[in-house]
Structure formats: C-alpha cells, structure tokens
Amino acid sequence: MAAKNRKPRLAVWKFASCDGCQLSLLDCEDELLAVAGAVDIAYFLEATRGAVRGRYDLSLVEGSVTTASDAARIQDVRARSRTLVTIGACATAGGIQALRNWADVKEYASVVYARPDYIQTLATSTAIADHVAVDFELRGCPISKRQLLEVISAMLAGRRPVTPPHSVCIECKLKGNVCVMVALGTPCLGPVTHAGCGAICPSYNRGCYGCYGPMETPNTLSLSDGLHKLGMDKRGLMQVYRTFNASAGPFREESDRHDG
Ligand code: SF4
Ligand code: SF4
Secondary structure, three states: OOOOOOOOEEEEEEOEOOOHHHHHHHOOOHHHHHHHHHOEEEEEOOOOOOOOOOOEEEEEEEOEEOOHHHHHHHHHHHHOEEEEEEEHHHHHHOOHHHHHHHOOHHHHHHHHOOOHHHOOOOOOOEOHHHOOOOOEEEOEOOEOHHHHHHHHHHHHHOOOOOOOOOEHHHHHHHHOOOOHHHHHOOOOOHHHEEOOOOOHHHHOOOOOOOOOOEOOOOOHHHHHHHHHHOOOOHHHHHHHOOOOOOOOHHHHHHHHHOOO
8 A cells, every 4th residue: 555665654643532542552562563563653643753744554533523623634634644544432423522512512611611712612523524535434432452453454455344343242142241131131232332342341240331333223223112111211311322422323313312
C-alpha cells in the first residue's frame, strides 16, 4: 500500500474522546515493537513528539465530531489518508457524548461551565462516518487490542479484517458460560451486541451493557420483550440502550421506541 522503498505511514487522530482507544494501541506492549517495525508511526501525538506531515497510508481515527473545527479537520484527515479506520464507540457511533443529541446542549453548558459563552460546540455528537467515507469501523469502548492488531495487519496486507459480526452470546457459548439472563434473570444486552470482547461481563456473572454497539441485524424488539418480562419498565428499556452507543442506529431506534 505504501510507495516502494518506504514503510507504510500510520497516523492516529483524536477527536472528542477519552483517549482510551489510542491507549489500546500503546497497551499492545510486545506487539507494539512489531507494529513499529512494520510501519512508520508518522503522526500519533499521544505517543510521539515528532509529527510527519503529508499523506498517510493508514489513519486510525478515535473520537466523534462535536465542534465545527473538528467537522472541518476530519475532511482534511480523509483527504490525506489512503485508508481510514474509525476505532471505538465515539468514532463509530458518537460515544457517550451523543447523549446530548436528545438534550439541549446550551442548557448543559450553562449548568456545567462558569462561562458557557466560552464554549464553542455543536448541538450534536456524530460518528466520523456521518462526515466522511470510512473504510472500516472497529467497535468497542474501548476497542480490543487483539482486534486492533488484526485490523492494522489486515489493512497493511490489503485484506478485510476478521472481526466476526455475530453477537456476544456466541462468544459466551464458545467460552462455555452459563447464560446470566436464563440462569440468573440478569438483564443482558449480549443478544444484540457486536462480538469482540470475548464476553467479558457475562464471564463474571454480569449482564452485557452493549459497549461494542449493535451487532449485524440485531433483534432489539425480541430482546426488549425479554427484558420487560424480567421486570424492566419503559424508562429502563429506554435507558438501557442509551449508553456508549446511544446514537448507533438500532440502539437509537429501540431507545426512542420506549421514550415518552
Ligand atoms: S449471558 Fe448474555 S451474552 Fe451470554 S448467552 Fe446469556 S444473554 Fe447472551
Ligand atoms: S460483555 Fe458487553 S459490556 Fe461487557 S465488555 Fe463485552 S460488549 Fe462490553
């Protein structure tokens, strides 16, 4: 993917986010040396002082668009990136900050800041794909470092990353977990949530709260019916889908169905 005689250039960009997904790359520890050997880490302000300007072979984008300047900046990042991959719930769905999409952001600012007139922000938090073409979306809050390495390797090799689109329930079955919904009556979003974490929460007898966002074609209607039978009321059903991936299509639609 890079010009002959040079290593592919990797850039890591931050928009509105907590930095946790970028830290997943730094958390790769042993594998990071191999990544650093395979690519030229040309722009990664979280990790390096220097920054190579110009064009990049692979851009990893963390964070959502919440300001007018970020809306302009992502256009520039796209124009300078051969391949653009969004990483994490903020970049792929707007993140927890997308809760503002149901609220009055001016009212929020007036409560939080002593001088809200200094705050320049958009009324919404939106995914990067709402602004530019995205080549691949990697889900999670934060993302899995195993999956991140797979995406980087795949993109450098010019193949599609292997990140199964099935639900967390499949991962539970593969681990031999006892279902927390069936056995314990614990509400769990696993049936509608994208796999990738290895079913961490049910492995510790906790319900999944959907941090990997919606799986491919999730049956949220059926799950909500099941959650209702476990005692969750209308308000609970509205809230359970409104967390890190609140603005991801199927979760947004299902939460709206129980709103009001
Ligand atoms: S515990 Fe949750 S994720 Fe695991 S099988 Fe049951 S419903 Fe699915
Ligand atoms: S089980 Fe659900 S909430 Fe827990 S880490 Fe996995 S996707 Fe996130």
